[in-house]
Amino acid sequence: MQVVIGKAITYEQQRLIKIVQKQLSEIDKQHLKELYEVTRIKHEPKDFSINEVKREIECGKDIQSLFQLANTILPQLKISNESIKYYASLVGYYSVYKLK
Numbered sequence: 001m002q003v004v005i006g007k008a009i010t011y012e013q014q015r016l017i018k019i020v021q022k023q024l025s026e027i028d029k030q031h032l033k034e035l036y037e038v039t040r041i042k043h044e045p046k047d048f049s050i051n052e053v054k055r056e057i058e059c060g061k062d063i064q065s066l067f068q069l070a071n072t073i074l075p076q077l078k079i080s081n082e083s084i085k086y087y088a089s090l091v092g093y094y095s096v097y098k099l100k
Helices: 002-023 026-033 034-043 049-075 080-091
Strands: none
Touching: 002 049, 002 080
């Protein structure tokens, strides 16, 4: 049973990797290498001062391309919304280094 499950997991990983590699342009790959931007969304603003609000707006602009990329690729992966939520929750749990 363990062998069957291991093979299924490996097959699914390879399937997802192929889809992502096929869909990512060189620019997209570069953006993903610069995932340090993700760390910015892990931190809440200190207060509602104008400077903090400006930082939040700038952060939103910076990660917009990552959002658009995700909206393009996720439907092609054919994974459940619960799986997407699970993987998204890992961003809050792990460091960017471990996510790579």
